[in-house]
Amino acid sequence: MDRAAPAAVKTVMFCLSTSSIKTRVHFFPTAGSTASHQPITCVLSLFGKGIEKRAVMLDGGRLNQPDGVRLEEAFPTLRNEASGIFGLEIQLSSQQGRVNLLSSQAAIELVSPQASVMYYSAPFVPDVEEVASPEPQGDLSQRLAAARRRSFVGVGLQDAFVTTSLVMVNSTNETVRPAIFHGVGEEAQSLPVGNISPESAMEIPLEESLFKKTTPHECLWGLSRAEKISVGPDSLTPHTAFYVMYRDPVSKRPISVCAL
Amino acid sequence: MSAVETTSHFWVAAPPLYSSTLLVAPGTDPSGQGRAKVRLEIFDMDGAQVNSVEVEFPSSEVGFVELEPFTAALKMQGGVAHGHLKVASSEGTRHIVRQSIGSSVVLYQDPVPVASRENSFIPVVIGGRREHMVVLVNGGEQEGQIACRLFYGNRSPEWTLTVPGNGSRVLSLENELIASADQKAWEKGALQAYVRLSGKHQSPITGHIIERTLGESPEQDLYRCLLSWG
Numbered sequence: 168m169d170r171a172a173p174a175a176v177k178t179v180m181f182c183l184s185t186s187s188i189k190t191r192v193h194f195f196p197t198a199g200s201t202a203s204h205q206p207i208t209c210v211l212s213l214f215g216k217g218i219e220k221r222a223v224m225l226d227g228g229r230l231n232q233p234d235g236v237r238l239e240e241a242f243p244t245l246r247n248e249a250s251g252i253f254g255l256e257i258q259l260s261s262q263q264g265r266v267n268l269l270s271s272q273a274a275i276e277l278v279s280p281q282a283s284v285m286y287y288s289a290p291f292v293p294d295v296e297e298v299a300s301p302e303p304q305g306d307l308s309q310r311l312a313a314a315r316r317r318s319f320v321g322v323g324l325q326d327a328f329v330t331t332s333l334v335m336v337n338s339t340n341e342t343v344r345p346a347i348f349h350g351v352g353e354e355a356q357s358l359p360v361g362n363i364s365p366e367s368a369m370e371i372p373l374e375e376s377l378f379k380k381t382t383p384h385e386c387l388w389g390l391s392r393a394e395k396i397s398v399g400p401d402s403l404t405p406h407t408a409f410y411v412m413y414r415d416p417v418s419k420r421p422i423s424v425c426a427l
Numbered sequence: 428m429s430a431v432e433t434t435s436h437f438w439v440a441a442p443p444l445y446s447s448t449l450l451v452a453p454g455t456d457p458s459g460q461g462r463a464k465v466r467l468e469i470f471d472m473d474g475a476q477v478n479s480v481e482v483e484f485p486s487s488e489v490g491f492v493e494l495e496p497f498t499a500a501l502k503m504q505g506g507v508a509h510g511h512l513k514v515a516s517s518e519g520t521r522h523i524v525r526q527s528i529g530s531s532v533v534l535y536q537d538p539v540p541v542a543s544r545e546n547s548f549i550p551v552v553i554g555g556r557r558e559h560m561v562v563l564v565n566g567g568e569q570e571g572q573i574a575c576r577l578f579y580g581n582r583s584p585e586w587t588l589t590v591p592g593n594g595s596r597v598l599s600l601e602n603e604l605i606a607s608a609d610q611k612a613w614e615k616g617a618l619q620a621y622v623r624l625s626g627k628h629q630s631p632i633t634g635h636i637i638e639r640t641l642g643e644s645p646e647q648d649l650y651r652c653l654l655s656w657g
């Protein structure tokens with residue numbers, strides 16, 4: 168038992184539900200070197216445009232054992248009523264005392280008949296009541312925290328095979344106005360993304376005009392342009408998440424997602 | 428290069444099936460001269476350095492480094508000529524690889540290495556015309572071992588895999604790992620499974636899986652990269 172560990176940890180992700188894309192959520196509660204298989208509670212909260220935020224508790228989770236669920240099974244509303252992009256909060260906690268779950272991991276799989284895409288969440292952080300808790304314990308969680316600080320940065324890419332979107336998720340019940348930038352160093356400029364409504368997820372395609380000032384690179388696959396995308400440090404909170412999603416420009420299907 | 432560096436470890440493989448490009452989003456500009464420097468070291472699967480190069484580009488833009496010219500000396504193992512790319516840049520730099528595998532394109536950031544007594548996981552669906560290649564890269568100089576456990580159905584066989592210092596290894600999940608422990612009952616259908624990687628030594632090892640979904644012809648095969656935590 169670790170008395171300094173937060174009682175619960177969480178991460179914020181996004182999922183898609185359309186006629187051709189369904190979501191599977193996978194999670195792996197782990198506490199570094201702790202080898203036990205004690206019960207773990209996993210609570211999924213789904214929110215977004217057109218649906219009320221709702222939470223589902225999944226039974227049977229165990230420490231150090233990966234598990235997963237089709238999101239439609241947890242939230243039947245996704246079978247027919249709701250369609251689009253949604254936010255998903257994953258909260259993990261131990262039922263038997265405090266275990267440091269900060270190095271836990273979660274992945275979302277966007278499943279379509281043609282091809283599926285899987286991405287990993289931003290690192291888990293202490294849940295809201297645990298803001299004053301100590302720094303993450305253990306090597307891995309410290310490195311993950313460092314990775315999160317480093318990963319304020321992503322790359323927007325535009326070529327014949329890839330277009331880029333920014334996905335922003337706000338799990339709070341307040342409007343959030345994030346600071347997003349494009350460009351490097353002194354030439355970085357604010358990217359006008361507007362507000363993120365309470366309990367919502369939104370996808371903003373990076374327009375062609377954004378890449379006009381960038382240097383085109385003649386690559387093996389053709390002409391390609393790239394732009395640095397970054398999130399202001401104050402905009403990254405335990406309740407918000409930002410992802411760069413790459414799509415096929417023709418079919419529009421997602422091909423990769425990177426957490427910021 | 429500044430004293431504080433961003434260092435990333437990627438897996439690279441040679442054409443014709445694989446083609447990789449490194450994208451570098453610069454962080455700080457320690458020289459103040461408007462130039463960003465990236466140091467690349469490429470090691471073969473046994474950890475021998477086969478190439479080393481320093482690339483410079485304007486620090487006001489994202490740098491592109493096509494990796495194909497540096498992969499010629501990589502050795503074959505598991506049917507693929509592959510190795511380990513170590514990238515070092517100034518603090519705050521982001522490294523992303525754009526990899527073409529056949530006709531598929533993936534973009535990924537550097538996976539977080541799993542060191543001693545740490546874990547990561549990768550969801551996979553086994554069966555259903557899919558094949559999986561487990562890819563391991565050792566970012567440390569010492570030989571490392573990693574425990575690879577596969578959870579599927581009510582089974583969870585585990586293998587201990589060794590990767591040379593600075594080296595890389597690829598293994599077929601179906602033919603080299605599961606086949607050694609099972610009667611292949613999973614082949615009848617598609618089954619959700621999970622790979623758990625647990626570090627056994629201090630050497631930091633990254634792992635990911637390349638999934639191939641068989642098409643009507645090899646040209647129609649689809650690939651995707653199932654990364655561990657990154």
